[in-house]
Amino acid sequence: MKKYSLLLGIIYLNCGVAAEPVKAKKADAAKQSQAKAEKQKSSSMVLSDIVVTGESEDGRPESPSKTDFATPTAKVTKKDIEKTNAVTTSDSVKYESGVFVRQRYIGDPNAPVGMRGSNPYQGGRVMVFMDGMPIWNSLQYTFNGSPRWGLIGPGEIKSVDVLSGPFSAEYSGNAMGGVMNFNTVLPQKREVYTEATYMLQPYSYQGTNKNLQGFKTFGSYGDKFGDLSTYFSYNHLENEGQPMTTYGYSNLAGANGGPLLRYTGTGGAVSGAYLEQNPKAVGSQANQGGYAGQPRISYGDSGVTQSVDDLYKWKGGYAINSKLDALFTAAFENLDVTSTGQTYLSNAAGAPIYGSGSTAYNFNGLNVVPVASSFGTSQQNRQTLTLGGGLKGNLFGNWNTNTNISYFDVLHDRTIASTLNPNDPNNANKGQITDVDSMGWINISTKFDNQEFLGRKDLSFAAGYEYQHSKMFTTQYGSNNYTTAQQTNVALKSGGATDTHGLFGQLSWRFLPSWDATVGTRLERWNMSDGVYTVNTLNANNAITATANNAPADRQASAFSPKFSLGFEPGRWKFRYSVAKAYRFPLVGELFDNSNSLTGSANVGNASLKPEDGTHHNLLGEYDFDNGYIRLNLFHENVRNAIYSSFISNSALGKTPAGNYTSVISNIGEVEINGIDFTINQNQVFDSNFDVKLDTTILDSEILKNDNDRNFVGKDFPLLPDYRANLLTTYHYGKDWDFSVGTRYQGRMFSQLDNKDLQLPYYSAFTESVYVDLKATYHFDDKKGHVSAGIDNINDYQAFFNHPLPQRTFFMQAGYKF
Numbered sequence: 001m002k003k004y005s006l007l008l009g010i011i012y013l014n015c016g017v018a019a020e021p022v023k024a025k026k027a028d029a030a031k032q033s034q035a036k037a038e039k040q041k042s043s044s045m046v047l048s049d050i051v052v053t054g055e056s057e058d059g060r061p062e063s064p065s066k067t068d069f070a071t072p073t074a075k076v077t078k079k080d081i082e083k084t085n086a087v088t089t090s091d092s093v094k095y096e097s098g099v100f101v102r103q104r105y106i107g108d109p110n111a112p113v114g115m116r117g118s119n120p121y122q123g124g125r126v127m128v129f130m131d132g133m134p135i136w137n138s139l140q141y142t143f144n145g146s147p148r149w150g151l152i153g154p155g156e157i158k159s160v161d162v163l164s165g166p167f168s169a170e171y172s173g174n175a176m177g178g179v180m181n182f183n184t185v186l187p188q189k190r191e192v193y194t195e196a197t198y199m200l201q202p203y204s205y206q207g208t209n210k211n212l213q214g215f216k217t218f219g220s221y222g223d224k225f226g227d228l229s230t231y232f233s234y235n236h237l238e239n240e241g242q243p244m245t246t247y248g249y250s251n252l253a254g255a256n257g258g259p260l261l262r263y264t265g266t267g268g269a270v271s272g273a274y275l276e277q278n279p280k281a282v283g284s285q286a287n288q289g290g291y292a293g294q295p296r297i298s299y300g301d302s303g304v305t306q307s308v309d310d311l312y313k314w315k316g317g318y319a320i321n322s323k324l325d326a327l328f329t330a331a332f333e334n335l336d337v338t339s340t341g342q343t344y345l346s347n348a349a350g351a352p353i354y355g356s357g358s359t360a361y362n363f364n365g366l367n368v369v370p371v372a373s374s375f376g377t378s379q380q381n382r383q384t385l386t387l388g389g390g391l392k393g394n395l396f397g398n399w400n401t402n403t404n405i406s407y408f409d410v411l412h413d414r415t416i417a418s419t420l421n422p423n424d425p426n427n428a429n430k431g432q433i434t435d436v437d438s439m440g441w442i443n444i445s446t447k448f449d450n451q452e453f454l455g456r457k458d459l460s461f462a463a464g465y466e467y468q469h470s471k472m473f474t475t476q477y478g479s480n481n482y483t484t485a486q487q488t489n490v491a492l493k494s495g496g497a498t499d500t501h502g503l504f505g506q507l508s509w510r511f512l513p514s515w516d517a518t519v520g521t522r523l524e525r526w527n528m529s530d531g532v533y534t535v536n537t538l539n540a541n542n543a544i545t546a547t548a549n550n551a552p553a554d555r556q557a558s559a560f561s562p563k564f565s566l567g568f569e570p571g572r573w574k575f576r577y578s579v580a581k582a583y584r585f586p587l588v589g590e591l592f593d594n595s596n597s598l599t600g601s602a603n604v605g606n607a608s609l610k611p612e613d614g615t616h617h618n619l620l621g622e623y624d625f626d627n628g629y630i631r632l633n634l635f636h637e638n639v640r641n642a643i644y645s646s647f648i649s650n651s652a653l654g655k656t657p658a659g660n661y662t663s664v665i666s667n668i669g670e671v672e673i674n675g676i677d678f679t680i681n682q683n684q685v686f687d688s689n690f691d692v693k694l695d696t697t698i699l700d701s702e703i704l705k706n707d708n709d710r711n712f713v714g715k716d717f718p719l720l721p722d723y724r725a726n727l728l729t730t731y732h733y734g735k736d737w738d739f740s741v742g743t744r745y746q747g748r749m750f751s752q753l754d755n756k757d758l759q760l761p762y763y764s765a766f767t768e769s770v771y772v773d774l775k776a777t778y779h780f781d782d783k784k785g786h787v788s789a790g791i792d793n794i795n796d797y798q799a800f801f802n803h804p805l806p807q808r809t810f811f812m813q814a815g816y817k818f
Contacts, residue, residue, distance in 0.1 A: 265360025
């Protein structure tokens, strides 16, 4: 109760602070405000959510749909984004309430997003769109489940609509966390823009002490020829990321491990390792009630990550008439990610020690047994193609459409990994090759809406259909010569496909002045097919010694999801209660992604997963000022058969190396989440040059049922912190200077279902984080150009989200619009 009482006190104090600027307005501003309020009162059939906004950056007006306001919504404008050090697309939402993107370094291709009661590792729970085209990941989950952020250049973002929860029938159950709609610029005149950014992260932790550097260049050309708008852009992002994984040695004897053993081996003395505690449990009882915090010796890591991402993109728009546009998109992305493991160990002569996995060395009188396969090299190249087309606008009469067809295809995705470090004396160029044989999705969605349904201005209606086809087929090969990409023998083939058909309808009725009600429903049919799972056992020479075939059978499921919302909006106030059922069907990766790495970690899919079954409630209260608002959301979520991937110690599964972890995915019986989401967003505070945005999310989660393992009942659901909070303040000095200070906080959390893991400042932990960010921007030539400098995490806080999150990072940027 203390945290809720504290929040109510904050709300009480801030209501007074927020209301004061309204009173302090000048006489002319007060008259305008009064006239605006009188206009709202006189128009009994038009609510504030429905008022058409002014023209946007590219001259095209943005008109919120009258069928969307059942969902709590916030808008991030281009000016909001400019207040922060936003280098990538995911950076544009890092100060939004309840939103967390796990970006390990700038340009990280694995940057999954979580919202509200959905954590970043719960794949497919946040839907992300680019001008109506889906770029959320309908294929993968956990750390791989990142939206394709790279398909949007930050310089082309016009605004972002952030919707919390699955309260609109337009979206599937994949909106359990929320929806992000990125609106991008479509030029109305000739325009050339160029931008360059430099990043520097002086990184120091254990065996790595290096200035990690990167840069981004962005250029675009837009023009309009009669009714045709065209836009070309190129985005290049190159960066170095800190080592993502560390390798350690623990005593695994006994159910819960034990103290480190005294040296009894033959390898001789070594130096350079680090003594620490394991945040996760080890031993045969790991994630089954076993205790974390056992001592371990960190002897190496995966090495600095080099990431190079190139995006080539064209967008076009053709005005069929003054009210109907045809839109087109084509994008090609090329991504290269490389890393090579490094050992911390060296002998008395200073030579690096890579080990073998069986030889024990003497580190300060203790046994340390390094596994040589920890230090291999990895090289990934991925090339993707995105094509899309759509129709948006008025068809006839009062009927409008928003229709999109999109195609995303992984043209090439190959990861080449070596078994041993290239400098290891025992290296024989053996390794593993992982090929994506076929991966991608096709999405067809069409929506028809009428804002004066049946000729009545108090009725709005929307209906539509959506089809989503997703597929993923991969093959892993053992290689006797990874340097020539030799595919010696197939080790594993895995994959499958899903198809989802959805029909929805939604009716809004403004039945009294200031009152409205929305009723909607969604009917879905889901199919799983073409499952493949073949495992070949390979010996040391990559020859096949055994074969197992475990192809899953096809299956289907259906769901019916009703929605309801009731709103009351007297003047500047808004009150709304929304309730919705939502079903999230398993993703392709959750069903079929089975893979093994050379370091011993593995993913195990589950083709028998049930769909998540959620009931979601939200109560909103909001007061709008001339330059901002204060908003409170109370929400409750109950999800049965929640899908979650547990990291279980290999020692508990009888796998080797015993100290590594396997990802095992399953359904959790029933999870309940209660939350408070509070936001103050105020520009020109007290009629000054200060802008302030404060938001906080309080979460209380609990596993209510789980017949498969009752040890988890009563525990917090993983990766949902008790608190998230952001504070961003901006001072505008004159018309050309902007100075921003921001603070981002995320509280402690558990990663294991048994809640036995600990918050320790080491790899594999999930810790709290406190970041303070700075940015200064100078605009020149009537705001056509800008120069900015900034620092993220100026306090140099070391946090972990399994992997280490960035330390203090410096930015410099210059851009000009011709």
